[in-house]
Each structure stands twice: as C-alpha cells, then as structure tokens.
Amino acid sequence: MHGRVRVIPESTYDDPLVARLDQHIELSAADIALLGSVIDASVTISKRRDVVVDGYEFRKLYFIKDGFAARYRLLPNGKRQIINLLVPGDIIGVPSSFLDRANFSVTALTEMKVQACLLDAFVDLCYRHPKFGLALSWLAVEEATNYAERIVDIGRRTSIERLARFLIEMHSRLFVSGRATADGFDLPFSQEVMSDALGLSVPHLNRMFAQLRMDGLISLQDRHVKFCDIVVIQEFTHFHPRRLMRIPARRKPIIEKPEPKRPCKVRAAR
Numbered sequence: 369m370h371g372r373v374r375v376i377p378e379s380t381y382d383d384p385l386v387a388r389l390d391q392h393i394e395l396s397a398a399d400i401a402l403l404g405s406v407i408d409a410s411v412t413i414s415k416r417r418d419v420v421v422d423g424y425e426f427r428k429l430y431f432i433k434d435g436f437a438a439r440y441r442l443l444p445n446g447k448r449q450i451i452n453l454l455v456p457g458d459i460i461g462v463p464s465s466f467l468d469r470a471n472f473s474v475t476a477l478t479e480m481k482v483q484a485c486l487l488d489a490f491v492d493l494c495y496r497h498p499k500f501g502l503a504l505s506w507l508a509v510e511e512a513t514n515y516a517e518r519i520v521d522i523g524r525r526t527s528i529e530r531l532a533r534f535l536i537e538m539h540s541r542l543f544v545s546g547r548a549t550a551d552g553f554d555l556p557f558s559q560e561v562m563s564d565a566l567g568l569s570v571p572h573l574n575r576m577f578a579q580l581r582m583d584g585l586i587s588l589q590d591r592h593v594k595f596c597d598i599v600v601i602q603e604f605t606h607f608h609p610r611r612l613m614r615i616p617a618r619r620k621p622i623i624e625k626p627e628p629k630r631p632c633k634v635r636a637a638r
Contacts, residue, residue: 384457384545385431385483391544392506393499393615402497406489407431413480420464420474427487430460435480436556439472440564450565452514453477453538453557457545461487462508477561502615510612522567530566531576532585533605535593552594 386400395403411430413419419437420426437454451472454460464470465487494501517537521530538555542548563570580586585601587594595601602608 384433384547385459387545388457388507389503391614392612393503394617399497399499402493403500406485406493407483408486408489409484411482411484413476413482415476415479418473418475419460420470420472422471422473423469425468426461426464426470428461429465429485429487429490430482431485432456432458432460433481433483435482436477437474437480438477438561438565439474441472448564449567450561452511452518453561453565455538455541455545455556456547457541459507462504462511477557499615499618506612506615527566527568527572528576528579529605530568531562531573532580532601533607534562534566535580535586536595536598536601536605536607539593539595551598552592555588555591555593 383400386395386403389395408428410433413435419430420439422441432454434456436456437458437460439451439454441449441451443449454474460474460482464472464474490500494504514537517533521533525533539548539553542553543550547553557565559570559573562568563573566573568576577586577588581588584596585604586596
C-alpha cells in the first residue's frame with residue numbers, strides 16, 4: 369500500500385515524531401532520551417490560534433503530538449492559500465525558524481498538543497550528535513517532495529484528481545503515526561480548509577466528493593473516508609509512493625596500516 373513500510377511497535381505511536389523518524393533512521397533509547405532532553409515545555413494550543421505569524425521572528429520548533437495545523441499565506445484581497453497541512457509527527461518552525469522572519473503563518477485547526485524546543489538547543493544537539501541534523505535534512509527532503517506535488521496539483525491535475533490524491537496522501541501520512549487504518553481514516557479537516565489547500569471552491573469540492581463516491585472510489589460517512597479499492601485510486605491519481613531511503617549507518621573509518629619500514633642498507637667503507 370505504501371511501498372515498503374517499516375512496521376512500528378505500537379508503543380512508539382505515543383510519540384508521533386519518533387514514529388516518523390523511525391522510518392528514516394535507527395533510534396536507540398538513548399537517542400530518544402537525547403531528543404527529549406531539548407524539550408523546553410509541553411504546550412496546549414487552542415483552536416484557531418496563530419502559532420507563527422507571517423513577517424515576525426519565530427525561533428522555536430514545535431513537535432506536534434496531537435492535533436492539526438495549517439501553514440498558509442493571507443493575500444491582500446483577503447483570500448487564503450494553505451501551503452500545507454500539518455499532522456502529528458510534523459514540525460512547526462520549519463522553515464520559519466531558519467529565516468530572519470517567518471515567510472508564512474501557521475494556525476491551529478484543532479486544539480493541539482506540542483512539545484516546544486528552542487531552535488538554538490536543537491542546533492546544539494545536532495553539533496553534538498550529527499544524526500539529528502541528518503534526520504532533519506531527511507524530513508526537509510520529504511517536505512520538498514510534497515511541495516513539488518502541490519505545484520503539479522494546482523498546475524496540471526484535474527479537480528477530482530487533486531482531491532483524490534489529497535485524500536490518499538493524507539491517509540499515507542496519518543498511517544505512519546497510527547492514525548489511519550489500512551483502508552481509511554477520519555478526515556480531520558473541514559471542507560473550507562481543504563478548499564483553501566486545493567484551490568477549489570467549497571461547492572466544487574462537494575461535487576468532487578460526490579463524484580468519487582459515485583465512481584466507487586471512496587465511501588464517506590461521519591467524516592470517515594474509506595477507500596473501496598486503494599490500488600485503483602492510486603492508479604487513478606498516478607500515486608506512486610516513493611519512500612525516502614533510510615539514512616545509511618555510519619561507516620567505520622578505514623584505518624590504514626603503516627607500511628613496514630625498510631631496513632637501511634649501510635654501505636661498507638672502502
């Protein structure tokens with residue numbers, strides 16, 4: 369369904385970031401403890417609160433444990449474009465914390481529980497333990513790949529392909545942290561949010577949902593999306609999961625053996 373999916377012990381679902389990182393790099397109990405050591409506080413964020421504000425400095429990382437958020441840009445005419453949707457296991461503050469001022473806003477779509485970390489503390493951890501810097505770069509590659517798909521969505525995919533792909537990608541992301549079953553998930557976003565993410569009006573989005581149901585691709589009941597045949601909908605959307613390679617294990621340095629010294633030949637005196 370998702371390509372080669374690493375099976376995650378159920379206990380790691382308590383920390384969705386660890387579950388996500390575990391897809392890319394081997395984490396020992398000591399590594400998880402190190403990551404926990406830089407957590408400054410556990411914070412509850414109320415629904416509709418802006419966590420990051422476009423144009424203002426933000427120097428923290430928020431690791432999402434529960435709840436959902438949206439990274440967005442509000443245009444001068446009042447229209448909103450959602451750049452991407454953030455789910456448990458995602459990080460608020462990338463890329464905003466790495467810029468002098470945030471380039472987009474982030475708002476809580478539901479009540480959220482996050483673990484806060486000062487950016488300087490995380491950078492210091494990366495200096496001491498480079499594997500965390502590698503892990504962050506892997507997540508950045510994953511996010512860049514998702515952004516590329518959004519460009520294709522807006523530019524070339526039809527409305528129904530756009531919606532179908534959104535649903536199957538969201539299912540794939542939620543599956544990693546144990547928030548989706550093999551063939552479905554509870555839709556955590558309103559249609560207004562999805563319309564702002566997909567560049568569709570709400571009435572048109574409703575028609576596309578109805579079309580997916582009529583075509584026998586999904587069923588939708590009480591906000592629960594179920595894929596009638598996940599392989600068929602993958603083919604319909606040209607969804608070919610390409611999972612990131614796992615970060616290679618550190619190779620032991622090759623210690624070259626010194627060449628044996630050759631004995632000096634002493635020329636006999638004449």
